[in-house]
Amino acid sequence: MTFPREIDTPSVTILLERVQANIDRVQAIVAGAGIRNRPHIKTHKIPAIARMQIQAGAVGLTCQKLSEAEAFIDAGVTDDILITYNIVGRRKLERLMDLSARVKRLAVVADSEAVLRGISEVALERGRVVPFLVECDTGFGRNGVQTPAAAVALAQYAATLPGVRFEGILTFPVGTDAAKVFLTEALALFKQAGIEVPIVSGGGSPALLKIEDFPMLTEYRAGTYVYNDVMMMASGLARLEDCALQVRATVVSRPSPDRAVVDAGSKILTREQYYVKDFGRIVEYPDAVVSNVTEEHGVIDLSRCERKPEIGEVVNIIPNHCCAVSNMVDNVYVLSQGEVVDVLPVAARGAVW
Structure with a gap:
């Protein structure tokens, strides 16, 4: 052909050598900063490309929705997936439990007690424990708890619920002074409260240019870099x-x-x-x-x-x-x-x- x-x-074409070069370059940037790479599949939505990312050194994948995670679990790409979206409603929570039974780790995010209560209820019924990260709004104005104190409070609340396990905090994007201040203050408050924070997850392809300014990060979620576009050039x-x-x-x-x-x-x-x-x-x-x-x-x-x-x-x-x-x-x-x-x-x- x-x-x-x-x-x-x-039609849409992708240039294979450029895809591989982009994957290798960002893997080197993230690994060079001593951070685990967890690329976001929302950019390509293709299992074969996710396999290239895993083979280059990624520890797992990030998905935005349950149906994305399902496609990649069906393809057997990895057994470690993070869904960076509040999962709300009985039907979705039952799907979450079904998927979590098929992989070693399927983690989610939460930014409210209501979201955690929903996960806890269905997880308890299914005999499962769902790991989660507290999502923090560090200036983007979308999902997330609004203050470092609220992040600690939500983790403390989770400790009273069955079926959920606090694993860390997450934000999008990093790269700004506001994000750095928020994460620094939050980690200090967690330490004062005696709560371990195994994962500090940041994201955003443009923010890769400032990754060295965020030594508190333990993993990184970027997606657009795999292809790049006019925005990435800008x-x-x-x-x-x-x-x-x-x-x-x-x-x-x-x-x-x-x-x-x-x-x-x-x-x-x-x-x-x-x-x-x-x-x-x-x-x-x-x-x-x-x-x-x-x-x-x-x-x-x-x-x-x-x-x-x-x-x-x-x-x-x-x-x-x-x-x-x-x-x-x-x-x-x-x-x-x-x-x-x-x-x-x-x-x-x-x-x-």
Whole structure:
């Protein structure tokens, strides 16, 4: 199977050598800081790539949802998984117990007494003990206890419940002064309370650049680094040649001299922007940008380009956020030396429950 003839558009390709280089580089960064690597599979959602991460030295995997964990347990990738999401509701808790019986360690997070009580009740019925980390909001403004004292209090409350076992604290992202202050204060309070904290878990690919500033961390959860994208380039973590995931698209219209339209719209590139502008970069035309996307159309601004693509030309787009793109397709095409060497199912695609 050769690259030009066999891949229709729009489609997602990954460059194998870049994926391996990204895995090796970040494994070296994390291990060099004396920290265990627990990569997040939300970026690729593919067991074969997770195996590459484990083979490179990762101690286990991070999943966001139960259904993601189920896909990777089914694939037999590892027997040590952390789910970094509050699990709430009887149905989900029963699924958690079913999955935990299939692996050596399936840990979760909690940021309230209500979440812990739910886990405890079903774990007691099933005769299981579920390890958990207290999630801490260190400035991101999402889940997590709001103060170091609240983290200690939740761990103390867990000690009164059957079926749960406190193993540490977790936050996302690290890399900020606020996160460092929070974690330092929390660990001091845990020490005063006589509570051991075996795990201090941090995360975020851009924050890898500051990992040495967080000596209290014992494990690290990063995901985007495996592919990289426009956001990672903007953060300084990656260069263009580190971006392993590309959306292959065909120019289907040139309605004006400074505008092209490709067959990849929001249903594959997504509309995510975060802290970057536009909706993607064109590998073959560095001065072009994806200025807008509708469902099936990607609009390319060519105003800064001397050389411009023609109708029928195939281009490769680096998306803003590769994690969202992975969830838009059933399969990705693996390229090595310009040829397709594999087609990998995105096993955890749509695994959001």
